Amino acid sequence: VCFKSPLTNAWSESRCGTDFGPDLKRAGYDAVIIEDRSEKPVYIVINDKDIEIKAAEHLTGKPISEKIKMIRDELDDPKISVMCIGPAGEKLVKIAVAMSDQRAAGRCGVGAVMGSKNLMGIAVKGSKEVSVAQPEKLKELIKKAVKAVRENEVAAGFKEHGTTGEMVPNDAAGDWPTKNWHSNHWGKAEKIYDEFYNNKLVKNHACYRGCPIACGRIAEVKEGKYKTPVHEGSEYESLSAFTAFVLNDNIEAAIHATYLCNEYGIDTISAGAIIAFAMECYEHGIIKKKDIGDLDLSWGNPDALPELVRLISMREGIGDILAEGVKIASEKLGKGSEEFAIHGKGLEAPAHDARSGKALAITYGTANRGMCHIHPLEGMAYDSGKFDFSLAKYGLPDPNTVHRWDEKGKGKSVKILQDGLIIPDILSICKFFMYGGLNIDNYADMLSALTGWEIDGWELLKVGERVTN
Ligand code: SF4
Structure with missing residues (x-):
């Protein structure tokens, strides 16, 4: 959209x-x-x-x-x-x-x-057939692509642990923003993830028919005050936003808050970030208990999460200001709260920390839609994950030869990565397949077979550059 x-x-x-x-x-x-x-x-x-x-x-x-x-x-x-x-x-x-x-x-x-x-x-x-220039060739290419993804180890990891499994390595790598960005790691991810994986995860799920990875998580809280029906949505970003962002180690409350976001229809990342901002304002006396119906916004209070999700979604009480997002909310609240508003261009920060590597920092500073970790690029995947997405032949230095905090040449690398990794966005294909064995050459071949154009990886990169700019 x-x-x-x-x-x-x-x-x-x-x-x-x-x-x-x-x-x-x-x-x-x-x-x-x-x-x-x-x-x-x-x-x-x-x-x-x-x-x-x-x-x-x-x-x-x-x-x-x-x-x-x-x-x-x-x-x-x-x-x-x-x-x-x-x-x-x-x-x-x-x-x-x-x-x-x-x-x-x-x-x-x-x-x-x-x-x-x-x-x-x-x-x-819709009931129409989608016309394809070279149907047999496209079928063959898709078959090969699915096989490559099925045999890929990273894709297998996504299938087993979903994105949520990334909490543990990211916490260890300093890529897990904690307490409204006071720190880039917490040390509690393993405990939180184990509880999720062993006791709350129901099964994995594909978000569209035929995805060979099926990284989606179906979760449930069976009983207690955070009882939550079987639902989809306990992904890395959502659960990180309602745990590390706000210092909450109660996974049931985090799952419940995520579920409520999906029912009221608000962004889990921004919601967690706004609640973290509100907790910091509360700590500094900018938001006072008496002004918020005696709600306790202390760090880590699990009961505050569902209630704040409701207040923001319904624009009730303090929720009316917070519903504006951290940038505007901080301008309205004043009193130095601007310092606690973590955003880029007005978009709240996601659950990846720019202090984990320079590529992500550059991405946050230059991404078109604001402080976004994935559109067009997960910069930490290059710096910390050492993924090159098969872009070496297009001039991308081998990430294994580059330290994550190196600055020299990083801008040029990010440019190549941005131009390449925006291609799945343009084609409306899930980006995770580029972690799981596919690359822009595969997409150039598929696009050529689909449309009858003759397009290669270089041409796609040019398209990527145009769109990024
Ligand atoms: S399309 Fe992507 S997000 Fe959806 S289930 Fe497959 S890998 Fe996960």
């Missing part, structure tokens, strides 16, 4: 898994442009050529899962792809997301943009 972000006030984009994108293509559309604003809440139904705008007043205020179910029930189609906003998007919370099933187009406030248009959701179904 591409839009002007209410957080950064600039171009932004956000993406998620599920079959929504492929179904839109099967309906015959590469993109849908939404202009203007409806007087009343509506949702759009796209069924091949038929497009209908339906009244949606009865959907307002409903949590995401209920809204999606109501739309499917109304359309009498339990399988139709639906992307919708939650109550937070309706209230123009600036960190609101658009959800497709349990996957979030999470960053930069796309949900607030949909809410500003009174657009509750879009349902799409």
Whole structure:
């Protein structure tokens, strides 16, 4: 989804898994442009050529899962792809997301943009064949690509441990922002992850049909005050935001807060970052207990997490200021709170620490959509993970010969990495396959077979450069 972000006030984009994108293509559309604003809440139904705008007043205020179910029930189609906003998007919370099933187009406030248009959701179904220039060749290339991913060790690790498993090595490597960035490691990741893996993880899950990695996590809290139904969403960024960011080692509270974010429809990364910011303001007396209904915002208080998620999502009490994101909230609160607002261009920082390596620091400083670790590049993967993504032939120095804190030449390396790693974003392919055995040469071959163009890796890098700039 591409839009002007209410957080950064600039171009932004956000993406998620599920079959929504492929179904839109099967309906015959590469993109849908939404202009203007409806007087009343509506949702759009796209069924091949038929497009209908339906009244949606009865959907307002409903949590995401209920809204999606109501739309499917109304359309009498339990399988139709639906992307919708939650109550937070309706209230123009600036960190609101658009959800497709349990996957979030999470960053930069796309949900607030949909809410500003009174657009509750879009349902799409398509029955067309997608035309392919060289179908047999494409089939062969995809078969090879899937085999390469299935045989790749990194991909196998993602399948077994998901992104959440990265907590442990990242904590050790100083790539785990802790206590609103007071530190870049905590030393508690192993304990937290073990508890998650052994007691809360139900199974892994693919976010769209056919992914050979299936890194998604399905989790559950069976009982207790943080009881949470079986759901998808306990990923690395989300759980880090509700543990290390806020010094909370109660994994059940973190899972519950993540689940609530998905139901209200707010970005888990920004939500955790905003709560960490609020806790620091509380510590310094900028936010006072008497002003927040006696809520205890001490570091690590697990009970504060679900309540603050609710207050932010519903714009209630202190949540109304926090719903603006840390940059604007700190400008409103003043009293030096700007020092505690960790963001780039207005986008809250994710769960990777720029102190772990210079490539990530440069990425945070230059990324188009603000302080983003993955669009276009996970800089720490080069510096700490020693991934070269098969870009050596395009001039990228071997990461094993470069120290993570080296500065000389790092800018040029990041440029090559940015141009290369934005390619999956442009093609709308999951970036994790570039960790799991695929590279831009594979994508150039597939794109050529798909479109009939003759394109190679060099040409793709040029496209990447144009898009990045
Ligand atoms: S590897 Fe990518 S496409 Fe597959 S489940 Fe994970 S996020 Fe989705």
